[in-house]
Amino acid sequence: MSKLEDFSAVVDTAVFDGPDASGHFGPYGGVFVGETLIAAVEELAQVYEKLSSDESFWAEYDSELKHYVGRPSPLYFAKRLTDSAGGAKIYLKREDLNHTGAHKVNNTVGQALLAKHMGKTRIIAETGAGQHGVASATVAAKLGLECHVYMGAEDIIRQAPNVYRMKLLGANVISVESGSRTLKDALNEALRDWAANVDNTYYIIGTVAGPHPYPKIVRDFQCIIGREAREQSLEQIGRLPDALVACVGGGSNAIGLFHPFLKDESVAMYGVEAGGYGLATGKHAAPLSAGCAPGVLHGNRTYLMSDEAGQVLETHSVSAGLDYPGVGPEHSWLKDKKRVNYVDATDEEAMKAFHQLTRLEGIIPALESSHAVAYAMKLAATLPRDKNIVINLSGRGDKDIETVAKIEGIEL
Amino acid sequence: MSRINKIALKAAKANRKLLIPYLVAGDPNLQTTASLMHKLVEQGADIIELGIPFSDPSSDGPVIQRSVERALAKGTTLNQVLELVAQFRETDADTGIVLMGYLNPIEAMGYKIFAEAASSSGVDGVLTVDLPPMEAAELNSVMRSNQVDTIFLVAPTTREERVASITEHCSGYLYYVSLKGVTGAALIDFDSVTANINKLRGMTALPIVIGFGIKDAQSAAAMGKLADGVIIGSAFVEKIALLADQEKHDEQQLSDTVKVITEAREALDKLV
Numbered sequence: 001m002s003k004l005e006d007f008s009a010v011v012d013t014a015v016f017d018g019p020d021a022s023g024h025f026g027p028y029g030g031v032f033v034g035e036t037l038i039a040a041v042e043e044l045a046q047v048y049e050k051l052s053s054d055e056s057f058w059a060e061y062d063s064e065l066k067h068y069v070g071r072p073s074p075l076y077f078a079k080r081l082t083d084s085a086g087g088a089k090i091y092l093k094r095e096d097l098n099h100t101g102a103h104k105v106n107n108t109v110g111q112a113l114l115a116k117h118m119g120k121t122r123i124i125a126e127t128g129a130g131q132h133g134v135a136s137a138t139v140a141a142k143l144g145l146e147c148h149v150y151m152g153a154e155d156i157i158r159q160a161p162n163v164y165r166m167k168l169l170g171a172n173v174i175s176v177e178s179g180s181r182t183l184k185d186a187l188n189e190a191l192r193d194w195a196a197n198v199d200n201t202y203y204i205i206g207t208v209a210g211p212h213p214y215p216k217i218v219r220d221f222q223c224i225i226g227r228e229a230r231e232q233s234l235e236q237i238g239r240l241p242d243a244l245v246a247c248v249g250g251g252s253n254a255i256g257l258f259h260p261f262l263k264d265e266s267v268a269m270y271g272v273e274a275g276g277y278g279l280a281t282g283k284h285a286a287p288l289s290a291g292c293a294p295g296v297l298h299g300n301r302t303y304l305m306s307d308e309a310g311q312v313l314e315t316h317s318v319s320a321g322l323d324y325p326g327v328g329p330e331h332s333w334l335k336d337k338k339r340v341n342y343v344d345a346t347d348e349e350a351m352k353a354f355h356q357l358t359r360l361e362g363i364i365p366a367l368e369s370s371h372a373v374a375y376a377m378k379l380a381a382t383l384p385r386d387k388n389i390v391i392n393l394s395g396r397g398d399k400d401i402e403t404v405a406k407i408e409g410i411e412l
Numbered sequence: 413m414s415r416i417n418k419i420a421l422k423a424a425k426a427n428r429k430l431l432i433p434y435l436v437a438g439d440p441n442l443q444t445t446a447s448l449m450h451k452l453v454e455q456g457a458d459i460i461e462l463g464i465p466f467s468d469p470s471s472d473g474p475v476i477q478r479s480v481e482r483a484l485a486k487g488t489t490l491n492q493v494l495e496l497v498a499q500f501r502e503t504d505a506d507t508g509i510v511l512m513g514y515l516n517p518i519e520a521m522g523y524k525i526f527a528e529a530a531s532s533s534g535v536d537g538v539l540t541v542d543l544p545p546m547e548a549a550e551l552n553s554v555m556r557s558n559q560v561d562t563i564f565l566v567a568p569t570t571r572e573e574r575v576a577s578i579t580e581h582c583s584g585y586l587y588y589v590s591l592k593g594v595t596g597a598a599l600i601d602f603d604s605v606t607a608n609i610n611k612l613r614g615m616t617a618l619p620i621v622i623g624f625g626i627k628d629a630q631s632a633a634a635m636g637k638l639a640d641g642v643i644i645g646s647a648f649v650e651k652i653a654l655l656a657d658q659e660k661h662d663e664q665q666l667s668d669t670v671k672v673i674t675e676a677r678e679a680l681d682k683l684v
Contacts, residue, residue, distance in 0.1 A: 022546065032515060032542045034471040035565040036592055038574070178477055179467065188470040195471065196593035198569060296515045296542065297468060309489040310520030311467040 015337055016262040018330065023212020026336060028329035031211040033299045036195045041299075045213040047118055052220065057113065064109045065224060068142070069099045071106075073225075075232035075390065080360040081377070088242065088383035090376060092363070092393040093229050093257065102366065102395030103225060103253045104135035108204055110221035112139035115202035122201045123147045126190040128155055128183035128249070129321030129368060130162025131395055132206030137171035147171040150189045152182040155320045162399050180314040183249075183324045187298050207250025208328030211299030215328050222256025229390055230260050237388050243268040245376040246392035247368050248342065249285065249322035251331045253394035262339060271331060272375040274317035275344030285315035285323050288335050288342035295326075302329040318347035318403070319367035321395075345374040353377060354397065354404065366395035367403065415536045416508045416561050416584040419458050420619040420640065429680040430585075430621055430641025431456055431632075433648050433673050434512065436463035436479040438488030440657035442496050448652070449500055451666045453507050456677035461539070461643060464493050464513030471541045473596035475646040479653065486657075490517045490526070494533045501534035510537040510563060510584070518551070527554040537561035537584045545581040552581055565589050566612065568604055579616040586618045587643070590635065591625050596646030600625045602634060609638045628672060629679035636680045647672050 018025040023045075031041060051057040065071040073094045082090045095103040108125075115123060123140045125147070127133030133149040140147035149166055153175045156163055166173050179185035187210075194203045208215045208222070233241050244261060246254035248271040261267045276284035284290060287303040295304035297312055305313040305325035317323040334340040345353070350367055353374035358364045365373060369392070376391045383389070397404075405412050413421075423430050433452050437445050449460055465483040469476060490513075497509050511530065518526050518540065530538065538560055543551065545564060552562045561584030566575060569592060579586065588609060590600045605622065612620055622635040623643030635642045651669045655661060667674075 030547050031544060032547060033544070034541050034567075035544065035578075036471075036567040036569055036589060038544055038567075039569040039571055042571075178474075178481070184468060188468050191470040192473070192594045196597060198592055293520075295519055298470070299542075304516070306467075306516060306520060308520065309491075310517030311484065312516070 013263045016339070018333065019212060019216055023216070025330045025333035028294070028302050028332040029212055029215055029300050031299065032296050032301065033191070033211045034195060037191070037198065040194065040198045041211045041213065048114060048213055048217055051114065051117060061110055061113060065106065069105050069109060070097065071224065072228045073097050075229060075236060078361050081357060082380065084356065084360055085377040085380035087380040087385060088387035088389050089385070090380055091241065091388060091390045093225060093390055095225060095253065095392060095394045096363070096365065096369070096396035100131070100135045100138050101398065102131040102135065103222060103256060104132040104206060105138065106224055106256070107206065107218050107221040107252060108132070108135040108139045111202070111204045111217065112143055115145065116143060118202060120200060120202035121145060122197065123204055124150070124190050124193050124201055125204045125206060126150045126183065126186035127206060128152070128186070128323060129319065129366070130155070130159040130166065130399060131321060133171070133173070134162050134165050134169070136204050137166040137169035140171065141169045148193065149173050150176050150186040150193070152176050152186050154181040155183065158320050158403055159399055160402065183320070184298070184312065191298070207252040208255050208330060209250045209298055209300060209302070209326060215300065215330055218252050219255045219259060219330065222252050223259050225253065225256035225392060226258060226260035229257060233390065240264055240267055241390040242266070242383070242387040243270060243379060243389045245270045245272060245372045245379065245389060247272045247322060247371040247394060248288070248327060248331060249274065249324050249368065251328040253392050255328060255330055257392040258340060269340040270375060270379065271340050271342045272371045273342060273344045274319060274322035274371060275346040275349070276316040278346055279344060283316040284344065285317045285325065286344045287325060287327050288331060289344045294332065297326050300329045302326050302332045303335070318350060318407070319371070321366070321368040322371065343375055345371040349374040351404070351407065363393070364397035365393055366397045367400045369394045414559065414561050414584065416459065419508050420585060423458060424640070427684040429636045429683060430458045430619065431673065431677050431680060432459045432461055432621060432641055432643040433457050434461040434463060434643055434645035435649060435652060436465055436476065436483050437493040437496055438465055438483030438486050439479045439652055440482060440655050441486055442488065442492060443659050444655060444661060446496060446500060447661060447666055448669065450504070451670050452673055453504060455670050455674045457507065457673060458641070459508030459510060461510045461512045462493065462497065464490055464511055464517055466514040466517055469514065471594055473594040473646060475596045475650050479649045490521055494529050494535070497535050498533040508536045509534060510539055511535055512539040512541065515540050515543045523551050523554045527558040527560060530560050531558035535560055537563050539563040539587065545577050548581055563587055568592055568608060572611070575612065575615050579618060582618060585640070586612065586616060586620045588612065588620055588622045588639065589624045590622050593624070595624055597625050600631065605635070606638055629675040632676035633679040633683060636683055642676065642680070644673060644676055
């Protein structure tokens, strides 16, 4: 069974066409928010349904991606990294070269267009590593919209350069002191803000989580990554890649790369979660690969790190962008359907890969993306040289140099 | 007929407004929560909404967030909340008890186990803040088959065509959220509440109670005029925050803590 036709005959590929009309991917996803926000998410779903069937909307989006973001991003053959791994050829999908330095802007450009069409004057966003906050502040500046970014107090310390970038862009960065003071708490606070200011406010969620329709909207805007990678693979390699590798926190860069390939049976997929100090220590952010049970948080049902009593656990990762106890509901579904392999890379492995890519290719990756690089190098070593792996290099690492220096005891 | 139905019916006959205080179970500790519950009844509470602590209370303002954090720091679990209700029931068979919280602790326990435990502990109703009616079919059906009422919210943003799907799932009473925002927020738009309550009256026979933003006797009276009852949460929880974490509190301390409820009762009774 190697051809697409065979795959479709055996597997009902319609299972990859979700979500259904009520926002579910199998048992996952849905709408789990307080009544005050229901009207807002329903309105968003209606507006998006209308606009997404409108060619002129996508033309506007494509134009922004080309002229403002700088797409398409290259698919780059990493020769020295390939040689170092000693197996399959490794290609990098260079999302780090986008305006603002990560894949996040693909989504904020799209959602800002939605906000504009809906006549909203105020943008709010949550951020972990700060990349989504920067990407939101950027589009808000471009459109002249007021922008408030919620960020965990802990992350504000870890990602100081991005905090300053957001401020330069005119955004108001609000430090979240509740709970574990990281991304999940920033999401809670953004939901509270939205409930209080629902009339004039558009909430740009940064990942493929949250209540329906967010997981779908964010996925659709990130699918540009996979569509380009597919075309570029056919053009540069002459066929589809054998494996795709992407890091998974909430999972937006991964779904963006994977989704356009889901029905291509020959393409294996690896979602790399943050293994932190190692899955066995419990100090990680890997709900899928650590075998957690499903739960409900931030508007959707998904695999979730929570204790026996249903309290959401504090997570650990060296990278703020992966430090989240849940994951987008579509990933939960793809895990159950065994379409994507969910694995992990530890802090240590990610740090090592960070240095390898930097020294071997002259590309400083984000610590989030370094998790994907770490796993891809292991995978490449197990595969023959005529196989091809595409890594989603979802962001650049400039924001992380202070963190890396600190861990290694270097004073800047 | 459920206990909440009986309470509401009796109150309606007596022209009495329902007074429903909210407090988080386990803040500052479970013994104190139990003492406060009895004190609330003594001061005229008809139904008590007991908050189930959850790590991510995204519909709550800072006052209740901090209360929840204190309760969680004490290790309060849903099982303990159910035990607390069972203990309360040993000496009080008349007051309504509604558990209010978020879905995940209930999911973790399992719907059926939760419903049976709630019923046998003497819980009368459950309000799950982040579970809208369209996702609630399964939980509702097990709660109903265990004779526990399922209470839902209507917000100022709720579209009229949605109300029917909410009231269809709702039993006991309908909880009208007085403002756009989280619990404990400040501004109630009186005219909008009046208009919306009047509209709701035409759409349901359920008792309607108003919550969010009711902070004193005056606002309780204003909202009580419009509805069948009022819920007071943050303004009361704020006082609980001042209680020391000790096993026993003297009568004076408890009376001071529930003073906002005592005053609300007086104000509501003056309405009729």
